Amino acid sequence: MVFSSIEFIYFFLVPTLLVFFILRYLALEKAIIWWLIIASLLFYAWWSVYYLILLISSVIVNFSIHKLILKKQSRLFLTIGTVINLATLAYFKYADFLIANFNTILGVEVPLLHVILPLAISFFTFQQISFLFDTYHQRIRACSFARYCLFVVFFPQLIAGPIVLQKHTIPQFTLTVFRKPLFMNLAIGSTLFAIGLFKKIVLADSMAPFANDVFNLANLGHSVPAEAAWLGVFAYTFQIYFDFSGYCDMALGLARMFSITLPINFNSPYQAKNIVDFWRRWHMTLSAFLRDYLYIPLGGSRYGKVRQYMALMLTMLLGGLWHGASWTFVFWGFLHGLYLAVNHGWSTLTKNTLFSEYIPAPVIQFTSHLITLLAVIFAWVFFRAENFSDALLIITGMLGQTQFYNAGVWAGVVNDTAMLWLKIIGLAFTVLILPNSIELTRHYRPVLKVKSILAKTTGISGVVKSYLLWRPSMSWSMVIGVMASISLFFLYQANNITEFIYFNF
Secondary structure, eight states: OOTTSHIIIIIIIHHHHHHHHHHHHTTOHHHHHHHHHHHHHHHHHTTOHHHHHHHHHHHHHHHHHHHHHHHHOOHHHHHHHHHHHHHHHHHHHHHHHHHHHHHHHHTOOOOOOOOOOOTTHHHHHHHHHHHHHHHHTTSOOOOOHHHHHHHHHOHHHHTTOOOOOHHHHGGGOSHHHHTSOHHHHHHHHHHHHHHHHHIIIIIIHHHHHHHHHHHHHHHTTOOOOHHHHHHHHHHHHHHHHHHHHHHHHHHHHHHHHTTOOOOOOBOOGGGOSSHHHHHTTBSHHHHHHHIIIIITTTTTTTTOHHHHHHHHHHHHHHHHHHHOSSHHHHHHHHHHHHHHHHHHHHHHHTTTOOHHHHSOHHHHHHHHHHHHHHHHHHHHHHHHOSSHHHHHHHHHHHTTOOOOOOHHHHHHHOSOHHHHHHHHHHHHHHHHTSOOHHHHTGGGOOSTTHHHHHHHTOOTTSSOOGGGSOOSSHHHHHHHHHHHHHHHHHHHHOSSOOOOGGGGO
């Protein structure tokens, strides 16, 4: 069951909200918490009852270790808890990957385990590790099992984030928060959900077939012509943008319907002025987790440039591996580690230079933005490709180095390239110029710390005319209603429901 499905919207969300409203009216705080836990577990069980047992077991084990850390204040229990979590993640996500590489290196044939990846294991593992660290460092003391359980399994953020810390949500699991103004929470929540649904169903899923066809062309061993390569890569560039952006908006909106405000996880990353800025905007909670629990413990910027660059590379390599058990993901992480190191090195090198006196600021900004976008798009090739051979075929096509191709095969992929280019230009305008959903609703606290976040990452769309900002009005209701209607129409017409890309991680 995915957010962008008829089953979820009508048969899960509506009943869950109705029971929540009744319990809210009766002022039953504990009942609300347990109802949201039960609903979240049912939501997860839709995929696999077997892995529901894994999720529940993980929650119980980690809460028990949390209690031991509180009682003994021993780093030993923190280490044990971290090892248990990482070992579980390693088994389910990386066992076959490690065995396959072991077989390749030693020339043996150890049979693969064929372990099926449990949904959301990367997210709830990181989340619980952060909770154990916060417990050890005395950032949290008393926490009931029910609140801890809801912190982990709360369905709007369970499957693909954001990766929330205990300070983000546990303090909100109170009757005072649950009984905040109902109309405003529903208005903001449904607005964000509708925007996210439109992004996913109408925009992301419309790009998916073109991206799939081009990358499948490479996967079949066909050389890829330049136009096909660029169209396929652009299609995937916008597919993953609107897919993940749509999911983030829907997660925020769903949580807000239950009066919970989540941290921001996506903030117009293609408007980034450099690669450091990109990672302040893309999967922001993962970036924060990797920074706080990996990059800084590795030394960060405290021990000189060489140590900093090594910490950056290792952090991004592991960040790439977190996305998937494949060397293409690791290489994607390597590329972004390299980008970040170059970015920091260039900033140090040009810190006291006078470029701005000779080159107009708009030219510098445009060039920096363009280089960042091209670097990100180039890395997406490895993120999407099934293997390095496929990626190299795509890149060879992008560079115009293709020696030959089957014109008939390419003609069967896209019948009207002009129309596809127009769609891509329209999507580019949307992501580079128009304000995002957080900017539109910023006066109604769509995310935690919204003012400070937008102040730090103000981009091209940072200044939005007051009359464009969202407000609970008839005109905005009509706009959101039309978007929701179009999305539902596309949803009814769809032959199959496509999962969010980040569900695979």
